[in-house]
Amino acid sequence: MTLKDKLLMEALRQFSAKGYSGTSTSSIIDAVGASKGGLYNHFPNKEQLFREALSLARKIWREKNLRGLDHLPRPTDKLIRLLENYRDNYLTDTLNLPGGCVFVNLAVELGEEFPHLGREVHEGFVRLRQMIERLLHEEKAAGTLGMDLDTGDAAELLFTGILGVCVVYSSGKSTATLARSIGALCRYIEKMRL
Amino acid sequence: MTLKDKLLMEALRQFSAKGYSGTSTSSIIDAVGASKGGLYNHFPNKEQLFREALSLARKIWREKNLRGLDHLPRPTDKLIRLLENYRDNYLTDTLNLPGGCVFVNLAVELGEEFPHLGREVHEGFVRLRQMIERLLHEEKAAGTLGMDLDTGDAAELLFTGILGVCVVYSSGKSTATLARSIGALCRYIEKMRL
DNA sequence: CTCAACAGACCGACCGGTCGCTTTGTTTCC
DNA sequence: GGAAACAAAGCGACCGGTCGGTCTGTTGAG
Numbered sequence: 001m002t003l004k005d006k007l008l009m010e011a012l013r014q015f016s017a018k019g020y021s022g023t024s025t026s027s028i029i030d031a032v033g034a035s036k037g038g039l040y041n042h043f044p045n046k047e048q049l050f051r052e053a054l055s056l057a058r059k060i061w062r063e064k065n066l067r068g069l070d071h072l073p074r075p076t077d078k079l080i081r082l083l084e085n086y087r088d089n090y091l092t093d094t095l096n097l098p099g100g101c102v103f104v105n106l107a108v109e110l111g112e113e114f115p116h117l118g119r120e121v122h123e124g125f126v127r128l129r130q131m132i133e134r135l136l137h138e139e140k141a142a143g144t145l146g147m148d149l150d151t152g153d154a155a156e157l158l159f160t161g162i163l164g165v166c167v168v169y170s171s172g173k174s175t176a177t178l179a180r181s182i183g184a185l186c187r188y189i190e191k192m193r194l
Numbered sequence: 195m196t197l198k199d200k201l202l203m204e205a206l207r208q209f210s211a212k213g214y215s216g217t218s219t220s221s222i223i224d225a226v227g228a229s230k231g232g233l234y235n236h237f238p239n240k241e242q243l244f245r246e247a248l249s250l251a252r253k254i255w256r257e258k259n260l261r262g263l264d265h266l267p268r269p270t271d272k273l274i275r276l277l278e279n280y281r282d283n284y285l286t287d288t289l290n291l292p293g294g295c296v297f298v299n300l301a302v303e304l305g306e307e308f309p310h311l312g313r314e315v316h317e318g319f320v321r322l323r324q325m326i327e328r329l330l331h332e333e334k335a336a337g338t339l340g341m342d343l344d345t346g347d348a349a350e351l352l353f354t355g356i357l358g359v360c361v362v363y364s365s366g367k368s369t370a371t372l373a374r375s376i377g378a379l380c381r382y383i384e385k386m387r388l
Numbered sequence: 389c390t391c392a393a394c395a396g397a398c399c400g401a402c403c404g405g406t407c408g409c410t411t412t413g414t415t416t417c418c
Numbered sequence: 419g420g421a422a423a424c425a426a427a428g429c430g431a432c433c434g435g436t437c438g439g440t441c442t443g444t445t446g447a448g
Binding site: 016017018019020021022099100104105107108109111112113118121122125150152153154156157159160161162163164165166167168170171172173180181183184185187188 | 302355
Binding site: 003034035036037038039041042 | 426427428429430431
């Protein structure tokens with residue numbers, strides 16, 4: 001693995017756990033046994049290192065959370081799989097994301113210090129919500145979801161629920177609590193099906 | 195208002211928006227027109243200033259979110275009122291909490307840098323969840339909630355939903371989205387009632 | 389006069405970032 | 419094939435500036 005990759009992974013680890021301001025370039029360098037010059041050969045400044053670490057985080061998010069969704073024909077099965085992925089592959093990926101979901105953890109700090117990055121993360125949230133609502137809408141159109149269900153409200157519950165789960169897990173790091181929360185969300189989905 | 199109070203309020207404002215590491219004592223001092231001596235006359239160090247700002251935040255949380263709950267006899271009405279308070283009095287209190295819910299925003303950063311403070315915040319989360327489940331349990335015991343409802347699962351949905359709402363609002367600061375999310379949670383409560 | 393409250397100069401440590409140097413790997417020429 | 423020439427990667431001392439925190443001096447109320 002190249003130094004750049006090692007620096008990016010370590011940066012993501014530390015940023016996700018300690019925030020942007022709380023992470024110094026020196027501590028990233030020390031952790032991978034590199035030097036200032038080595039880091040600044042690959043990144044013009046700390047902010048760019050952070051941007052690329054966020055890109056890596058987006059890639060990891062997709063790889064972990066969307067895994068196995070395309071095999072499943074039923075939209076609500078995709079949703080349940082997404083939740084299980086959050087529980088089994090994403091949030092508990094202590095190698096890459098020891099601090100939990102970096103987008104949830106840094107949403108605020110970013111919005112204040114780098115408004116543009118904050119907006120990007122916010123748009124990611126919006127897309128997740130839209131994806132959930134689209135899946136619910138698909139299944140409703142297929143007629144297996146109960147005609148009285150408000151897919152917007154249900155999407156809202158699932159979406160905010162997922163983000164809340166990320167907060168609780170980041171705060172307490174309890175896999176038992178994580179499993180209980182994800183389980184409650186999954187059962188909510190199962191109950192809305194006919 | 196005394197200098198100490200002004201410093202505490204300003205500290206809470208900045209900590210909630212920029213995090214602990216991202217906020218310097220100097221910027222707090224500048225914002226209230228004070229001096230280093232003035233601040234360190236009242237607080238032995240930055241960490242203690244932060245601890246007392248968190249205590250202030252807990253007081254504000256109770257004042258804003260529990261307002262008017264005791265008049266309401268029906269437990270689920272209390273829950274709906276709590277959600278409305280989050281929407282109308284707490285999250286949108288731009289004077290004290292321009293960054294949104296400080297507990298949600300700092301849950302991660304704290305756990306890593308001040309494990310003890312992180313645990314305190316986490317315990318606050320657990321208490322909120324317990325309060326929600328207790329209210330649901332009360333109403334279920336009163337027989338107006340449907341015997342097949344799993345109060346643990348419902349509490350989980352509402353609890354993680356509230357935290358998720360805090361994240362989204364902190365990230366986007368959209369009152370329209372906030373109203374929609376809170377509305378979805380309220381309708382979820384109303385639907386579970388007989 | 390006294391003493392707590394406050395102001396602000398000051399301190400060492402650490403921050404993000406630069407720069408000159410060494411090492412390493414690749415290309416080129418014979 | 420092998421050595422010279424070059425470019426890129428990596429290193430670490432160093433820079434100005436800011437951090438949290440200290441200390442001395444001033445001030446104003448009782």
